[in-house]
Every structure is written in C-alpha cells, then in structure tokens.
Amino acid sequence: MSSARSALLLSAALVSFSMATSCQEDPARAGMLKDAKEILAIRPSPAMPKAMAEKIMRFYFLHNISGCGFPGELVDEGEYWTATPRVGIAGKADKDPIRLHKGTGRISWGQGPAFESLKAMVKAAK
Numbered sequence: 001m002s003s004a005r006s007a008l009l010l011s012a013a014l015v016s017f018s019m020a021t022s023c024q025e026d027p028a029r030a031g032m033l034k035d036a037k038e039i040l041a042i043r044p045s046p047a048m049p050k051a052m053a054e055k056i057m058r059f060y061f062l063h064n065i066s067g068c069g070f071p072g073e074l075v076d077e078g079e080y081w082t083a084t085p086r087v088g089i090a091g092k093a094d095k096d097p098i099r100l101h102k103g104t105g106r107i108s109w110g111q112g113p114a115f116e117s118l119k120a121m122v123k124a125a126k
Contacts, residue, residue, distance in 0.1 A: 032125070035055070035058075035059050036059070036122045036125065036126075038055060039055060039056055039059055039118050039121070039122055040118065040119060040122055042055070042056065042105070042118060044101070044102060044103055044104055044105035044118065045102065045103060046079070046102050046103045047102070048081065048100075048102040048103075050074055050076070050081070053074055053081040053100055053102070054071070054074055056100055056105075056107065056118065056121075057071040057074065057081070057083050057098055057100060057107075058070070058071055059121070059122075059125070060098060060100075060107050060109070060112075060115075060121060061085060061098065063121075063124075063125040064109065064112040064113055065085050065087065065094075065098075065109065065112060066085070066087045066088070068087065068088055068089060069085060069086050069087040069088055069091060069092075070085075070086050070091070071083040071085055071086070071098055072084040072085055072086045072093070072097075079101060079102055079103065080099050080100060080101055080102065081099075081100045081102060082097040082098065082099050082100070083097060083098045084097050084098075085097075085098060085109065094110075094111075095110070096109055096110025096111060097109070097110075104116070104117070105117050105118040105121075107121055
C-alpha cells in the first residue's frame with residue numbers, strides 16, 4: 001500500500017473516530033445536568049431539610065470553590081444552613097463558611113460569588 005493511501009486511510013479513520021466520540025455525552029456534564037435539574041426542583045423554605053441543603057452546598061462547592069474536597073458538615077443556624085468548606089485531598093478547612101438561606105435559597109461564601117437564588121446559581125454553572 002502506498003504511503004499516500006495509508007495517510008488517507010489514517011486521516012479518514014481519525015475523522016470517523018472524532019465524529020463518533022463527539023456525539024457521546026460527557027459523563028461529568030451529564031451528572032452536572034442531573035444535579036442542576038434536582039436543585040431547580042427544590043423550593044426554598046424555612047423548613048428546608050438537611051438533605052436538600054447538602055445537595056445545594058455540594059453543587060455550589062464543586063462549581064465555585066474546588067473540584068477537590070467537600071462542603072463539610074452542615075450546621076443548622078436557624079435561618080441558614082452553613083458548612084465549612086474542606087479543600088484538597090487533606091480536606092483543609094477554609095476560614096469562611098458557605099451560607100445558604102433556607103427561605104430564599106440565597107447562597108454565598110466569603111471568597112466566592114453570591115447568588116440570590118438557586119436558579120441563578122445553576123445558571124452561572126452552565
């Protein structure tokens with residue numbers, strides 16, 4: 001087989017592979033979209049359950065603080081759920097807590113962005 005023909009076949013194979021893989025959904029993006037839908041279904045209220053707050057805090061953490069670590073243990077402070085971010089493999093505690101207002105869904109962190117609603121937080125993550 002000539003080298004020109006080999007190059008052409010290789011080029012065609014690469015184009016086919018590229019097209020096939022570009023049509024497949026990225027698993028991380030699919031997970032983010034699933035989480036976003038679940039968060040948009042949450043209706044903030046003064047009685048927001050801890051499980052819902054954990055989901056919101058985790059989303060905020062991953063999109064605004066770090067892809068490595070976790071939000072930390074949630075604390076019920078009346079009108080707010082708070083969590084101290086634990087960053088990196090060692091889970092080093094940050095000085096500023098994430099604060100989630102139960103009644104409005106407003107979420108903020110000392111060094112990061114504040115969002116007035118869950119919808120605004122999800123929209124900013126896309």
